[in-house]
Amino acid sequence: MTPFLKANFPIWDLPMKERFEYCKTECSKFGLKLTWEQAKQYYNEMYNCEAYRNDTYEVRVFRGSQADWLVHEKSWYGMIDYLSIKRLDKKSIHDWRHFQLIKNELVSETREAIELYPSESRLMDTANQYHLFVFPENYVIPFGWRTRSVNYEEVEGGLNKAGQRGI
Secondary structure (H helix, E strand, O other): OOOOEEEOOHHHHOOHHHHHHHHHHHHHOOOOOOOHHHHHHHHHHHOOOEEEEOOOEEEEEEOHHHHHHHOOOHHHOOOOEEEEEEEOOOOOOOOHHHHHHHHHHHOOOOOOEEOOOOOHHHOOOOOOEEEEEEOOOOOOOOOOOOOOOOOOOOEOOOOOOOOEOOO
16 A cells, blocks of 8 residues: 545536535535535535545544534534545445554554444435544543564464454
């Protein structure tokens, strides 16, 4: 996987008011008629972020208050970063080690993140897109292992017939 480079969306070159009009126009192509407030919300959910690309992924990084639209506990406002991860080829392949590297490179090696598997009533599954929610520095998620144990050697067979992949 190559390093990430900052990406640019053409919408970012427009004045703010025209960005919302752009969102209204884009959504109308799919039969959606957005109000001004809905276009503003759509913009904040899709483009009010940083974007990065490498040879495999596009990642949108919503930092702090940019991610508040997904934070449901007010005491956490401004503290959570959100990563929206999509493969460039649009395939639904999920590699945990890739996501760990993405989190480390674009946010921090020292911050912890989760990928949420919600109740069916909150399920969001409209594209081959993955979501990481990154906690503030020094916050340790109160479950999981307490120590590090990683094997980067490529191992074939054994109890796990597929083996352990290297990096």
